[in-house]
Amino acid sequence: MAKQAEKKGLIFKIKRFSVHDGPGIRTSVFLKGCPLNCLWCHSPEGIRNDISIWHDQNLCLACGKCAKACPEKALELIKDTGPYMKINRELCNVSGKCVKICPTNAMQFTGSAATVTEIINEIEKDLLFYESSVGGVTLTGGEPLNQPDFSVEILAECRKRKIHTAIETTLFCEKETIDIVSAKTDLFIVDMKLSDPEKHKQYTGKSNEIIKENFRHIAALGKEILVRIPLIDNITNTEENLNAITEFVNNTRMDIPIEKLSFNPLAGNNYKKLGIPFLLK
């Protein structure tokens, strides 16, 4: 019988030597797809659960080779503003001919399909660093719990190799997903944005009732948790919101630390590459 091909998941980055996503030196694996759509998201390429193309103005020579190579006529190079590539996504079938011909990597895919084995091969390159720094692997995104089976497989393979595992998550998922993943996860890094459900819906597209319920659930399971709050002026970074999140976390379990994250001013660049507006003022 022919061997079944290993299933693939969608990722958009693997970052080695990461020091901000959990203890020690880590490899962060960025999985595609997120149920939320935060106004300040700095990885808009991670929101959709599919692969498309994007264009980096800073690398572009304006040679026009990509537009000429596109059989679907999906690209229009506008030279006077930058240069800027107008991508007609209705016409683009993601064949990648433009990516292949571009001499500077200015045209790129927004992610790739990868097997667990391929990801583990990358992770294993830094085993010595995890050991010496008490580091490990962090699944992030996007939302890693958006591809739960794939995430669990990666975490399970890490566990087999005695690598510390962390998940950076919004916790916007089914409770059953938490149960499956938590057995293989040492640390949950939970992004909490807004305490008020209505404001949460206004700025992320979804209310936060499920998130709060899942938070209480992982706390009751006794998991190690770190809460992170992105500081967005006049939205998350208000005294009222920060106090409300702190009160919620402390009332859930007193030993959970809270970290505040400064806003990344370069977040707008990735919206430019995708050709979509960055609406955060």
Ligand code: SF4
């Ligand atoms: S991916 Fe293919 S269809 Fe899309 S713009 Fe590039 S060449 Fe054209």
Ligand code: SF4
């Ligand atoms: S092929 Fe690459 S460098 Fe040339 S115009 Fe297209 S994106 Fe720019």
